[in-house]
Every structure is written in structure tokens, then in C-alpha cells.
Amino acid sequence: MKTWRLLDTPPMTAAENMALDDALLELKGKGRSPNTVHFLQFAPRSVLVGFHQSVSEEIRTGYCREKGIEINRRITGGGAIFFDESQIGWEVICDKQFFNQSFVTDKLFSILCEPVVTALDMLGVRACFRPRNDIEINGRKISGTGGTESEGAFLFHGSLLTDFDVDTMLKSLKIPVEKLRDKEIDSVKERVTCLKWELGYTPTPEEIKTAICRGFERHLKIKLVAGGLTDDEKLLFQKKLPYYQSRSWIDQVKPQYHKREAFQGIYKCSAGLIRLTLVVNLLKQRLKDIYITGDFLSFPSSALFDLESQLRGMRLDREHIKQEICQFFDQGKIRIPGMTAVDFIKPLELAFEQISITKSGIPLEHCN
Amino acid sequence: MEIKDYTLPEELYYEPNHYWVKVEGDLLVMGMNDFAQKMAGEVVFVQLPFEGKKLKAGKKFSQVESGKWLGKVYAPVNGKIAVSNQELEVNPGLINEDCYGKGWMFKIQPNDMGELENLIHGPDAIESWMLEEIEKFVKE
Numbered sequence: 170m171k172t173w174r175l176l177d178t179p180p181m182t183a184a185e186n187m188a189l190d191d192a193l194l195e196l197k198g199k200g201r202s203p204n205t206v207h208f209l210q211f212a213p214r215s216v217l218v219g220f221h222q223s224v225s226e227e228i229r230t231g232y233c234r235e236k237g238i239e240i241n242r243r244i245t246g247g248g249a250i251f252f253d254e255s256q257i258g259w260e261v262i263c264d265k266q267f268f269n270q271s272f273v274t275d276k277l278f279s280i281l282c283e284p285v286v287t288a289l290d291m292l293g294v295r296a297c298f299r300p301r302n303d304i305e306i307n308g309r310k311i312s313g314t315g316g317t318e319s320e321g322a323f324l325f326h327g328s329l330l331t332d333f334d335v336d337t338m339l340k341s342l343k344i345p346v347e348k349l350r351d352k353e354i355d356s357v358k359e360r361v362t363c364l365k366w367e368l369g370y371t372p373t374p375e376e377i378k379t380a381i382c383r384g385f386e387r388h389l390k391i392k393l394v395a396g397g398l399t400d401d402e403k404l405l406f407q408k409k410l411p412y413y414q415s416r417s418w419i420d421q422v423k424p425q426y427h428k429r430e431a432f433q434g435i436y437k438c439s440a441g442l443i444r445l446t447l448v449v450n451l452l453k454q455r456l457k458d459i460y461i462t463g464d465f466l467s468f469p470s471s472a473l474f475d476l477e478s479q480l481r482g483m484r485l486d487r488e489h490i491k492q493e494i495c496q497f498f499d500q501g502k503i504r505i506p507g508m509t510a511v512d513f514i515k516p517l518e519l520a521f522e523q524i525s526i527t528k529s530g531i532p533l534e535h536c537n
Numbered sequence: 538m539e540i541k542d543y544t545l546p547e548e549l550y551y552e553p554n555h556y557w558v559k560v561e562g563d564l565l566v567m568g569m570n571d572f573a574q575k576m577a578g579e580v581v582f583v584q585l586p587f588e589g590k591k592l593k594a595g596k597k598f599s600q601v602e603s604g605k606w607l608g609k610v611y612a613p614v615n616g617k618i619a620v621s622n623q624e625l626e627v628n629p630g631l632i633n634e635d636c637y638g639k640g641w642m643f644k645i646q647p648n649d650m651g652e653l654e655n656l657i658h659g660p661d662a663i664e665s666w667m668l669e670e671i672e673k674f675v676k677e
Binding site for chain 1: 554576581582597600602605608609630667673
């Protein structure tokens, strides 16, 4: 059985956490650092954009400044996230060779999420892996993951929601809350969950970390031994820190290619009202995000979130998106009494009409 | 040539992380191969290095994001960047649509064209390498 280091660092600023990630990965990539499971926490609370995202397009910077929420950029991909002091981040930094893989596949994401699924099970919640890289409980996300690489090493990380201030998350990230009604904001909240909501109490950080350690030991067939940073790691961390604190890192992506706009289509049929909120990047022709809300009941309860997850990131191609929705219904992945795929297509068409109008030069506020 | 579900033109050179290289006059053109673009899924971002950036064979020089994974691109030879495909700034999905054509990524000025011989080349070598890769990554 291989021994890995268990590195449990105290709560740090976002810049410190990013600089340490980079230092650990770089040294691991050069074979100068041990395979590691790392726990990290943030203080003060922070919002982190993905590596290629633009801060001004993803974050409500004024609100964050006012509330003392730090803003930084991850060294990994994916979307913007809110990390409060209670959340626990977990990371695996290891040789690519350990998994006999030179690049990342869906299978590897699953291998690296399963230990956390097991940990959640030990804590008393039944979770599952949602491809490509989320962990969820009854369709509600509790852990999002992502990663990157450097030479011979992978860094794979995830967050685990323990107790969660969802209102602050909604206000600090540019989720189009102003377009949603109160009831629908509640429904957006239903897309995430945390240990406290599931268990009725919050396990201590030690209990959570112990369970995650056991999960990794069992699945990766390793033994974790607590250890601190090596001298090399400390040195490189100190060297990298000023860069991760600098505007040139945090603001390195300019917004010109990342403009996002929200469009909404509402349709009322006899079985209820369906509201589709599309967050799009018109220049890149991408559907960045989608919220499907309304006063109908869908089965199974996670189906709507699965559909959203399937549509997120798609090309902004009306026919293509329609096809995906129809297939989802045809394959029986969702059932809504009194509704068919057609009832979802209608608000989609309305949202696309607005998109076409905007393209012809009419400002968005006149479309919605 | 077609190997299982993947297209790998046999006249191209391949580096082991699944990027193709071809000769174009004095330059080398580089892009992601069909296997890698299918494994990666939708490419959402490509970091485009500035013209003149020095490349060291085997060392990372750019990054590509897909499915929340930020992958690195490693230099196939020693040399420098002559030009990056600026179209990818707005439409990185060209890599998925046409990985050997419009989705090309970089043009490289190599120090020594002879270094191409270190890459995987020729139908037999490509086939045996790819079959091994498919076995390793796609099975299960």
C-alpha cells in the first residue's frame, strides 16, 4: 500500500490558497513533492472565477467589496464559485502515473469523486456522482470539482458545502436573480444543498475530513499520513504569492469576449407556467447557463436539474437545444403531468426571439 | 486513417499527448487530434501564446479548457511560436468541429526540422500507439 501525505492547511486568503495550489502542482509535476490529499479553507470568504473567466462578467464586484468578500482566480477551469469560511476544499495532487493516465477522462473524474461519495455516505448522506464532475444528493449539488495538470502531475479539486449562505452566493455571483421572482430564487436554491440541510446539523470539520480521508484511502488503496509543507514548497509558495495577489493575475481576462446576457421566455399552458432563463454569451454563441422554473411538478425530482446540466455550455443553436430537450423527454428522463417537450420548446422559442432582436441592434432592456 | 471511432490522418506527426503536427513550408502547424478532442468534449477556451514565445520540447506552453479541466499543451519540438489561431479566441469550438482544419492551434518555427523524427509517424506506428491508447482510456 502506497503512503501519501495528508496536508491540512489552516484557513488562508484566496491568493494564498491559489499560490499554494500552483506551488504544490508545479513541484509534484517535477517529481519534487509527495502525492498528497490536501484540505483547504478560505478566510475571509471568497469568490473565485475559473481560469479563463472575466471577473467583471461573473462577479458583482461592488457587493463583494462592500461585504469583504475576496475575489480571485483559480488555476483550474470551470465556473465562478463562492467559498465561505465553513466550506471545505479537498484536493488530490498526484503523479499521472498513479492512474496510468496522461490526460483526464470522464472515468478519472468518477474515480476521484467516488471517495467523497463514500465519505458522504459515512457521514449519513446518500450522494452520487453526476457526470462529468459533480457530486449530488437527490439532484442537488453538494460538491463541484475541476482540475488541471503540470508535466507529470494532476491537481484535482472539489469543494464540499457544509453550511451554506446561499443568499450571499446569489448576490456575489452574477446569477440573474433580478430576472427571477422570489419563489423562483427559492427554486434556484434547490439546485444546491449542504451537509447541514441534509443532516439537520453540521458535522465538525474534523469529522468531515476524517471521512474524506477514509474515502480516499479505501478507493485509492493508499495510506494517508499527516505531514506539513516541505522547504521547497514553502519557498516556491512565498515566491508565487505576490503574483496571485496582483491585479495582473486577478484581472488577466478582459471581458470583451465574455459578455453575458440573460434572456427569458415564459409560457403558460393548462398544466402550469414554465419560465426559461437563458444566460448567453452572444459573441461566442454559447448557452452559459439555464434556469428552468415554474409552478409545475417534475419527476423524478432531480430531472429538471439534470436537463439544465445537459444544456449548460451548449452551442447557442436553437435547433440543437430543441433536439436535446425533445430527446430528454422522449427517453423518459423527465415526467411532468400534463406537459410535453413542446411546452418547454415554446418559452425557448420566445427567448430565442429576444436573442434575434438583440442581434438586430435593439437593446436588451427593450426586449425582456 | 480510421482507427476504431477516430480519424488520424496518416501523413501527420503526433506527439504523445494527442496533438498533431504537420509541415507547412518552414513552419510546423499544430492542433489537437480527433481522439483528444472527443475525449475532452466541448473545448471552451484556448490560451493563445504571443508570437515569438520560445518553446522547449516537452515543456508546457499553452492551456486548453474543456469540461472544467484545464489541460496543458506541451511543445512537440524546440522552437518558437510563429502565430496562434486567433479564431479560437472567439470560437474555441472549432477544435471540436474541425480539429485538422479550421481548428488548428499554433504555427511553430522549429529550431530543427529533424526533431520531427522524435514524434509518432507512419501508419504502423500510429496504429499501434492509438490502439494502445484506446485500450487504456476508452475500455470499461
